[in-house]
Amino acid sequence: MSALAIIGRLERDPHTRIIDVDTDFTMQEVIEACLAPAVGYQTRHPKPGATLRVRLTTDGDDAQPFPQDMTVEQANLRHFQQIDIYVSED
Amino acid sequence: MTMLERSAWYDIARDTNWTPSYVTEDELFPPDQSDPYGIPKSEWETFDEPYKVSYREYVNVQREKDAGAYSVKAALARSTYYEDADPAYLSMLKLHYGAIALSEYAACQSDARMTRFSKAPGMRNMATFGMLDELRHGQIQLYFPHQLVSLDRQFDWAHQAHHSKNWAALVGRHALDDVMMTRDAVTTSVMLNFCFETGLTNVQMIGLSADAANMGDFTFSNLITSIQSDEARHAQIGTPVLEIMVRNGKKAEAQQAVDIAFWRIHRVFAILTGIPMDYWIPLDKRDRSFKEYMTEFIGVQFERQLLDLGLERPWYWDIFLEDVETHHHCQAAATWAWRNTLWWNPTGNVGPRERAWLEQKYPGWSDTFGQYWDVIVENVQSGHPEKTEAIGMPAMCNMCQIPISNKGGTVWKTRAYQLEHEGRLYSFCSTVCKWIFELEPDRYKTFNTIADRMYNGEISPNTPENILRYMGAGVISEGGRDAHDLEWAKAYDLSALSVAGQQ
Numbered sequence: 001m002s003a004l005a006i007i008g009r010l011e012r013d014p015h016t017r018i019i020d021v022d023t024d025f026t027m028q029e030v031i032e033a034c035l036a037p038a039v040g041y042q043t044r045h046p047k048p049g050a051t052l053r054v055r056l057t058t059d060g061d062d063a064q065p066f067p068q069d070m071t072v073e074q075a076n077l078r079h080f081q082q083i084d085i086y087v088s089e090d
Numbered sequence: 091m092t093m094l095e096r097s098a099w100y101d102i103a104r105d106t107n108w109t110p111s112y113v114t115e116d117e118l119f120p121p122d123q124s125d126p127y128g129i130p131k132s133e134w135e136t137f138d139e140p141y142k143v144s145y146r147e148y149v150n151v152q153r154e155k156d157a158g159a160y161s162v163k164a165a166l167a168r169s170t171y172y173e174d175a176d177p178a179y180l181s182m183l184k185l186h187y188g189a190i191a192l193s194e195y196a197a198c199q200s201d202a203r204m205t206r207f208s209k210a211p212g213m214r215n216m217a218t219f220g221m222l223d224e225l226r227h228g229q230i231q232l233y234f235p236h237q238l239v240s241l242d243r244q245f246d247w248a249h250q251a252h253h254s255k256n257w258a259a260l261v262g263r264h265a266l267d268d269v270m271m272t273r274d275a276v277t278t279s280v281m282l283n284f285c286f287e288t289g290l291t292n293v294q295m296i297g298l299s300a301d302a303a304n305m306g307d308f309t310f311s312n313l314i315t316s317i318q319s320d321e322a323r324h325a326q327i328g329t330p331v332l333e334i335m336v337r338n339g340k341k342a343e344a345q346q347a348v349d350i351a352f353w354r355i356h357r358v359f360a361i362l363t364g365i366p367m368d369y370w371i372p373l374d375k376r377d378r379s380f381k382e383y384m385t386e387f388i389g390v391q392f393e394r395q396l397l398d399l400g401l402e403r404p405w406y407w408d409i410f411l412e413d414v415e416t417h418h419h420c421q422a423a424a425t426w427a428w429r430n431t432l433w434w435n436p437t438g439n440v441g442p443r444e445r446a447w448l449e450q451k452y453p454g455w456s457d458t459f460g461q462y463w464d465v466i467v468e469n470v471q472s473g474h475p476e477k478t479e480a481i482g483m484p485a486m487c488n489m490c491q492i493p494i495s496n497k498g499g500t501v502w503k504t505r506a507y508q509l510e511h512e513g514r515l516y517s518f519c520s521t522v523c524k525w526i527f528e529l530e531p532d533r534y535k536t537f538n539t540i541a542d543r544m545y546n547g548e549i550s551p552n553t554p555e556n557i558l559r560y561m562g563a564g565v566i567s568e569g570g571r572d573a574h575d576l577e578w579a580k581a582y583d584l585s586a587l588s589v590a591g592q593q
Contacts, residue, residue: 005545007485007517009505014420014462014498015427016485016506016517018541037482040469042427042462043498057505079545080485080515082506 004072007082008034009057011046016082023073027054027066034085046087053088056081100142107135107211124207125276129338137210137334139326148219152226152320159309159316163234166309172241177435177573179305180242182366184434186298187235187248189262189362194228196252200270200278204327207275210334213327220283220324227317234313243567247433254562257431257540261491264537265358269351276331280344281351284328287321289392290355293383294363295321300377301367329399336400348396349404350529353522356410357417357490364418365425368448369439370573379451384414406522413520415452416503419459420495427480428493431563432570438466441578454501461499470579478576481554486539488516489523511535 008017008030019033031052039045046052053065054075065088066075077083110118119125125134143151166172172180201224204217235248251259269281295318302311335344364380389411393403404410426436440448440463448455469477484493485506494517496504506517507524511531518524527534540561544552549560563569 007506012461012498012500012502014459014495014504015424016494016504018483018485018544037480040465041477041480042423042465044461044465057508078515080517080541082485082508082517 004077005079006030006072006077007080009082009084010034010038010043011052011084011086013038013043013046015042018080021072021077023071025072026069027071027075028068030054030072030083031085051088051090052085053090055084055086057084061086096142096144096147100144104215105135105211107131119207119209121274123203123274124209126274127276127335127338127340127343129209129276129334129340131209133334133338134208134210134213137212137330139212139216139330141216141323141326143219143323148222152222155316155319156226156230159230159312162312163309166307167237171307171309172238175307176305176372178370178372178437178439179307181434181436181570181573182298182301182370183235183238183307183310184242184244184247185362185366186294187231187245188251188259188433189358190294191228191231191235191248192252193262193266194224194231196266196270197282198224198228200224200282201324204275204279208279210331213275213279213331216324216327217279220327223320223324227320230313230317234309244433244435246567250562250566251433254566255540255543256433256561256563257486257491258425258433260540261361262358264489264491265354268533269354276335277347279328279331280335280347282328283325284332285348285351286355287325288328288395289352289388290359291318291321291325292387292391293380294359296387297363297367297377297380297383301371301375304375304377305371329395332399332401341400345401346529348401349406350526352404353406353410353526354490356413357492357519357523360414360418361421361425361492365422365436368418368451369422369444370437373444373447376447380418381414381451388414406525409520409522416497419448419452419455420497421492423459423462424484424493424495426572427478428484429570429572430479430558431561433562433567435570435573437573437578438463438576439574439578440467441581444578458497458499458501467579467582470576471582475576478572483541483544485517486541487519487523488537488539488542489518489527489534491539492519494519 002023004021004023005018006021008019010017017034017038019030021030021033025033031054055063055065061084121128198221201217201221205214205221208214208217232248235245238245252263269286270278273281295314299311299314332344335341367376367380367383396403425432426438429436445456445460466478469475484495486492487494494506498504507521508515508517509524509528512535516527518527538546538548543549544557549557558564558569
């Protein structure tokens with residue numbers, strides 16, 4: 001386990017966020033880490049009750065989401081790599 | 091003895107040039123300092139500009155300008171104007187002086203480079219006056235806020251900001267180092283005299299002068315009007331430089347210099363000017379919106395100058411127009427949320443009346459930026475003002491050094507544009523900042539944003555307290571707080587906001 005800073009892009013949030021995570025964090029934990037400084041501070045939850053997922057940021061917003069139990073290390077996320085935290089319609 | 095009319099001697103004196111015999115031409119005018127474009131000396135000798143001024147005339151006029159500005163200051167100093175002024179207006183002064191005063195000394199060095207290294211004798215002459223102009227601007231904008239330091243320590247940032255590692259100071263220094271301090275005399279002239287001074291200082295100096303006069307602050311209004319009258323003169327250096335470049339087949343190089351500098355300075359000045367105009371000046375004192383000023387000065391005047399010179403609008407013109415309606419709103423929010431990092435006290439000042447004005451000036455504001463402030467207001471009204479202070483950090487742009495933010499809410503456009511260079515990931519606020527980096531990665535790759543410094547060991551430990559100390563907040567002065575102690579947030583009908591926020 002080691003610390004890593006990634007850049008979170010939470011749906012509806014006007015700010016990108018630097019998120020401190022551990023490499024053994026699951027995607028569910030990454031989501032929680034990204035919501036923590038944002039929701040209720042400067043933005044609302046993008047859709048209360050809905051499932052949020054994590055994917056790499058791409059020009060078309062069309063990357064496949066990571067499995068919720070995949071870890072940061074397994075996803076090969078790098079220092080300051082940007083990820084989307086978005087509402088899953090699945 | 092009868093003195094000659096100026097017209098009888100001016101052009102001869104101004105155009106004096108010589109052929110070196112003890113050193114080579116390239117030793118006298120090293121290409122990397124003087125002209126990397128290889129334009130013939132004879133072409134530079136055609137340099138001409140409309141302002142003809144002798145040193146005697148210059149000194150007389152400048153002395154009168156200074157006398158005017160200082161006498162207004164002396165008159166206002168006898169009043170209690172600043173003691174009674176709206177604290178948000180004082181924040182505009184603190185931001186301006188911290189960002190601008192020492193930048194004027196930097197500009198003095200830029201003009202000095204043109205004075206020494208330009209191959210155009212007429213340009214050397216004009217740049218000499220420009221150099222003296224900038225010295226005056228540095229001195230007067232350090233002197234005026236100095237009297238206010240005893241009133242409020244944050245005014246000390248006029249002297250301190252550019253020597254600090256505050257993130258907002260990095261924003262200004264990075265841009266100015268790029269366009270003013272580290273280029274050859276020709277490119278500096280295009281970037282500084284044409285893009286910066288012809289294009290964008292108008293908005294700062296004329297726009298804020300009007301707002302300051304409406305606020306009854308004739309000291310500041312006179313001061314920046316006086317400065318702008320100098321800028322309007324020495325800014326003229328850039329136009330003949332561009333004409334010579336275009337005429338000598340260097341249009342592409344000129345265009346690129348324009349495109350880089352215009353964007354870089356716009357990103358800084360939108361914060362410096364747009365936020366005070368659209369948020370801090372009380373509603374009944376606002377002259378025009380930032381967008382209206384930009385439309386007049388940039389969308390009409392500057393664009394016409396570009397086209398008249400045979401240049402094009404920057405390739406990112408549509409992105410720029412979108413940015414005029416977006417960037418300063420994002421940063422009004424971001425700087426306010428991270429206000430403890432600042433040397434001024436921003437105000438949210440988004441009460442119901444202000445919100446209606448913003449929606450009128452920027453249709454769609456309520457559905458994007460308005461939703462941001464809704465959350466803030468809810469926190470204030472539900473007794474959680476501590477939740478209005480941001481925690482954590484936003485990502486910062488590796489070019490402009492500004493927090494990477496964009497429209498939130500239902501039209502969500504926030505994202506960092508990233509690229510990998512030599513194994514390192516760089517983040518940018520826009521495709522334009524990314525484009526500038528890609529043009530010359532070696533020029534920019536080693537500079538670290540404040541966020542980079544938190545993780546590369548330069549700020550260690552990277553605790554919130556230590557980060558603030560590193561940036562001078564709580565050291566040079568107290569960091570920022572809401573200028574109006576959140577009073578503006580108490581005028582809302584909370585139930586209406588909650589309904590709107592769920593839509």
